[in-house]
Amino acid sequence: MIIKTIKERKKVLSASGLTGELLLTSDDLEFVRLTIEPGKEILPHKMHIKVIFYVISGTGLLQFDGKEQEVEKGSIVECEPDKERGWKNIGDDNLELFVIKRMV
Secondary structure: OOOOOHHHOEEEEEEOOEEEEEEEEEOOEEEEEEEEOOOOEEEEEOOOOEEEEEEEEOEEEEEEOOEEEEEEOOOEEEEOOOOOEEEEEOOOOOEEEEEEEEOO
16 A cells, blocks of 8 residues: 655645646556646647646646637546647636556
């Protein structure tokens, strides 16, 4: 069994209005909690791994492979490797994302 407390979380992103905390790395998976403040964004970028996003709270605009889609609380987004993706918080509250990265 593995238990990680808040004090043990490692910051993997800390920029103006953006916070990312590594929750756990296990086998070939990485779990991250990502917070995007209202009006802030993560610019579109590519990763060579599969990424799954679960929207914990808020409303965001997902930019994926040249298209845009509004995504709200409770949504799950699966992004294939080598596709450009970015997020913008278009709501009044923080956009909270639970991110699962498959590292292989």
